[in-house]
Amino acid sequence: xxxxxxxxxxxxxxxxxxxTKQAIKDATDDAPITVLVDNETSCKNIERFLRxxxxxxxxxxxxxxxxxxxxxxxxxxxSPGPSAEWAPTGGQTSYVVSLASDxxxxxxxxxxxxxxxxxxxxxxxxxPAPSHLVLYxxxxxxxxxxxxxxxxLRTLEQRGIQVLICGTCVDYYGKxxxxxxxxxxxxxxxxxxxxAAGKVIAP
Amino acid sequence: MTSPFDLLTTVExxxxxxxxxxxxxxxxxxxxxxxxxxxxxxxISTHDDAGVYRLDAETALIQTLDFFxxxxxxxxxxxxxxxxxxxxxxxxxxxxxxxxxxxxxxxxSRIPLxxxxxxxxxxxxxxxxxxxxxxxxxxxxxxxxxYGLSVTGVVHPERVITNAGLRPxxxxxxxxxxxxxxxxxxxxxxxxxxxxxxxxLAAMEQLNLSGAEIMQAFGVRAGTDITxxxxxxxxxxxxxxxxxxxxxxxxxxxxxxxxxDLAESGCLAxxxxxxxxxxxxxxxxxxxxxxxxxxxxxxxxxxxxxxxxVAPEKAxxxxxxxxxxxxxxxxxxGEAGERRESSLEVTR
Numbered sequence: 001x002x003x004x005x006x007x008x009x010x011x012x013x014x015x016x017x018x019x020t021k022q023a024i025k026d027a028t029d030d031a032p033i034t035v036l037v038d039n040e041t042s043c044k045n046i047e048r049f050l051r052x053x054x055x056x057x058x059x060x061x062x063x064x065x066x067x068x069x070x071x072x073x074x075x076x077x078x079s080p081g082p083s084a085e086w087a088p089t090g091g092q093t094s095y096v097v098s099l100a101s102d103x104x105x106x107x108x109x110x111x112x113x114x115x116x117x118x119x120x121x122x123x124x125x126x127x128p129a130p131s132h133l134v135l136y137x138x139x140x141x142x143x144x145x146x147x148x149x150x151x152x153l154r155t156l157e158q159r160g161i162q163v164l165i166c167g168t169c170v171d172y173y174g175k176x177x178x179x180x181x182x183x184x185x186x187x188x189x190x191x192x193x194x195x196a197a198g199k200v201i202a203p
Numbered sequence: 204m205t206s207p208f209d210l211l212t213t214v215e216x217x218x219x220x221x222x223x224x225x226x227x228x229x230x231x232x233x234x235x236x237x238x239x240x241x242x243x244x245x246x247i248s249t250h251d252d253a254g255v256y257r258l259d260a261e262t263a264l265i266q267t268l269d270f271f272x273x274x275x276x277x278x279x280x281x282x283x284x285x286x287x288x289x290x291x292x293x294x295x296x297x298x299x300x301x302x303x304x305x306x307x308x309x310x311x312s313r314i315p316l317x318x319x320x321x322x323x324x325x326x327x328x329x330x331x332x333x334x335x336x337x338x339x340x341x342x343x344x345x346x347x348x349x350y351g352l353s354v355t356g357v358v359h360p361e362r363v364i365t366n367a368g369l370r371p372x373x374x375x376x377x378x379x380x381x382x383x384x385x386x387x388x389x390x391x392x393x394x395x396x397x398x399x400x401x402x403x404l405a406a407m408e409q410l411n412l413s414g415a416e417i418m419q420a421f422g423v424r425a426g427t428d429i430t431x432x433x434x435x436x437x438x439x440x441x442x443x444x445x446x447x448x449x450x451x452x453x454x455x456x457x458x459x460x461x462x463x464d465l466a467e468s469g470c471l472a473x474x475x476x477x478x479x480x481x482x483x484x485x486x487x488x489x490x491x492x493x494x495x496x497x498x499x500x501x502x503x504x505x506x507x508x509x510x511x512x513v514a515p516e517k518a519x520x521x522x523x524x525x526x527x528x529x530x531x532x533x534x535x536x537g538e539a540g541e542r543r544e545s546s547l548e549v550t551r
Contacts, residue, residue, distance in 0.1 A: 013473045015392050021469030045476045049469075053494060167484040177230075184484040187544050192490070 003031045009038040009065070016042040017049060020068075027072045035068045043068060056160030094131040095199040097123065099139035104203050116142065119203055120152035129161055130201070132193050135182070136166035144178040153181045164190055208318050210273035210281055211391060213347035224477055245296070249366045249444040252292035252427055255358070263360040267292035270306045270351020274387050274505050275404055278318040282325020284407040285350045288430070288506035290333050293356035294415035295428040295509060297364035300333040300356045305340025308349035322350050333412050364418060364511070368425030369445035373539045374518035378414045378525050379406055379508025380532040381434055381499055382462025388472045389465040399461030406459060407506040413528045414509040421521045426511030433478045433501040435547060437510060438537075439485055442546040447539040450548045453496050457532035462502070466495035474503040485546040492551050500549065512539055 006023045008016035016037045023033050037043050043059060043066040050057045050070050057070040103112025104119055120142075123130070133156060135143055142149040143165055157163050163182030170176050170184060194200045237248065244263055245255035253267035269289040273281050286303075293300050305326060309319050330337050330352070358364075386403035389395035395403075411428060418426055425445060427437050434456065442449045478501040488497060508530070513521050518535050525533035 012391070014388055014470050017471055018392065018394070018469040041473050045471070045473055048476055048479075049471065186484055186487065188487045192487075196490070 002029070004033050006033065006035045008042070009036050011037075011042075013042055013045070017046055020046050020049070024072050030072050032069050032071050035070075037066050037068070038064055040064070040066070042066075051157075051160065051162065054160075056158075058158055094197050095201060096132045096134060096194050096197040097130045098134040098136070098194065098200055098202045099142065100137040100202065102138045102141040115203075116149060117152070120149055120156065123161070124152070124155055124159065129156075129159060131197065132162045132164055133182075134164045134166075134190055134193065136169050136190065138169075138173075140165050140169045140173065140175070140179075143181050144173075144175045145180060146178075150181055157181060164193060166190060208278075208314055209276045210278060210314075210318065210348065211276045213314075214272040224481075226481065244360065244363060245365055250440040251366050251444075252295040253298075253354075253356075255296060255363050255365075257360050261359060263358050263363060265293050265296050265298040265356040265358055266354070267356075268306065268351065268353035270308075270349050271505070272347045272349050274383075274407070278321030279325040280404055280408065282322035282327075282350060283329050284325075284404070284506050285322075286326040286329035286352055287408055287410050289352035289354055290329060290335070291411045291428045291430075291506060291509075293354050294411040295364065295426060296356070296358060297362055297415060297419055297423070297426070298356035298358035299415075300330070300335035300354060300412075302338045303330045303335050303352045303354045304338060305342070306349070306351045306353060307340060307342040308345030308347075309342060310344060310346040310348060312344075313346065314348060318348075322348075326350065326352065329408070329410065333410055362419060362424075364415075364424055364426045366425070366427055366441045366444035369441055369447050369449070369512045369539045370425075371447055371539055371541045372515060373425065373512035374515045374535050375438075375449060375451070375510065375512055375537040375539065376518060376521055376525070376533065377429070377434070377457065377508055377510050377536045378411070378530045378533045379409065379429075379504075380457040380459045380462075381429070381502055381504065381507070382459035382465075383407055383505050383507065384433075384472055384474060384503040385462045385465050385470055385499065386459055387505070389461070389470045392470070394465060394468060394470060396461055399459065403459050403461075409506075409529070411509050414525060414530060417521060417524050417528070418509065418511055418513075420524070421513050421517050423511045423513050426509055429504045429507030429510050431474070431503045431505075432481060433475070433503055434507075434510065434536075435482045435486060435500045435549070436478045439482050439546045441510075441512075442539075442542075443485070445539070446542050448541065448543045448545060448548060449537055449539055450550060451500065451537040452550050453492060453500060454551060455534055455536045456496075456500060457534050457536075458499060462499055463495060466499050466502075471498050472503070475501045478503065482547065487545040487548045489548075489550045492549060497549070508533075 006019045104115035164185040165182045167184045242257040253265045256264045
């Protein structure tokens with residue numbers, strides 16, 4: 001298999017995205033594609049584009065150089081076309097994990113914190129991965145800056161799991177400025193994602 | 204005559220793409236005391252296009268200003284577009300233009316002075332077309348060049364058109380096609396077709412003057428013009444200011460020729476993603492909505508069209524009038540409903 005490398009360093013926006021899209025279109029098999037860029041905004045926009053179109057990206061950073069590696073989505077939708085927002089990432093029945101609290105279970109808070117850590121670590125390795133992780137009520141606190149779980153959430157996101165965070169809850173806690181992982185979302189989207197999923201797991 | 208100096212070489216972001224991110228600005232403004240005055244009819248709180256100050260029972264003053272770096276190569280066209288864009292804020296409030304002043308940043312040592320002459324001549328053309336008068340201006344040495352206007356207009360205090368006037372049931376009309384940001388970005392990377400790009404420039408040069416007159420003729424009280432936040436960004440500001448939910452039918456939104464193909468090829472400007480961040484937590488996108496189309500609804504417009512709410516039984520007639528006077532893409536693109544959880548619902 002031929003693994004294409006797109007060198008978009010030194011190119012102005014939106015050239016890196018155009019080259020990425022071209023590489024997706026030209027790919028003849030599902031070998032991973034690597035895109036090199038040298039500015040953070042381009043990198044973020046490409047990651048967002050891939051995520052929105054159901055593709056999973058892994059980014060490594062070396063100073064101001066970014067290497068974005070992803071596998072072309074070979075699902076039924078060719079190139080982006082119709083949005084794959086609610087589509088499962090694999091061919092299997094999709095599922096969603098929903099956390100309504102910053103501690104898992106109803107035991108003592110210490111145990112709950114340990115279980116939360118274990119759950120998020122384990123989710124990284126579970127196959128198939130859930131399509132979405134939904135955080136609401138005090139669950140949103142897992143995502144704020146300085147939370148011991150923010151990094152784990154970031155990793156899940158990099159693996160293509162969409163992390164949806166309840167906007168009303170974030171506003172309630174006054175933490176909007178402190179959230180830098182996941183997408184802040186609304187109740188309608190959160191309900192639709194769960195309704196469309198094959199299963200919802202609420203540990 | 205086209206000037207030999209290519210203004211587009213001076214900028215990475217032009218037009219309304221050059222706007223500071225809305226979230227950043229809001230964070231700063233939050234710490235300032237908001238001015239209040241009994242005669243201040245429209246202030247910054249509703250994200251309106253201009254301030255409106257009542258002078259007496261018959262007259263309210265509209266004040267606004269707008270300026271940005273080049274969006275095109277030649278000075279004359281840039282001048283026209285920047286002026287049309289600045290004048291538009293008066294039209295979006297339902298008013299007419301009285302006077303304007305030039306706002307200019309120009310690096311005299313790096314660009315031939317004739318280019319400045321062309322920019323100002325382009326601006327003057329548009330102010331005259333709007334039946335206004337240029338009464339002065341201010342120029343500083345600056346890089347990259349920037350041009351715009353400070354504009355003063357008037358409106359009857361009872362005929363002010365604001366973001367806050369939408370009511371459930373109103374039909375939403377858009378007067379110009381979407382896609383100027385994408386065509387300009389596509390031009391910069393050599394992907395936009397010449398003819399498509401020329402039509403985009405023409406759309407940006409077109410004044411919203413007649414559109415404003417038609418809004419008044421149809422008794423419109425809720426409207427704005429579409430600029431840097433894209434159709435959905437401005438629609439969200441209107442929905443929130445009015446306390447309604449707006450439903451936008453993506454397939455009905457008129458697009459500039461070539462814009463969709465450019466978006467499909469991956470020509471998605473960074474400002475689209477910024478606008479997506481701005482609207483997404485208050486917007487519900489229908490499943491299966493075409494991705495390129497969704498992103499175009501977030502395309503930052505320079506000198507974009509008017510977007511307004513009108514009684515549904517009059518909407519078709521308003522669209523026909525708009526088309527008759529030269530807004531050939533005018534269309535009904537959605538409607539206002541009772542407030543639900545999201546500010547916007549975007550359907551296919």
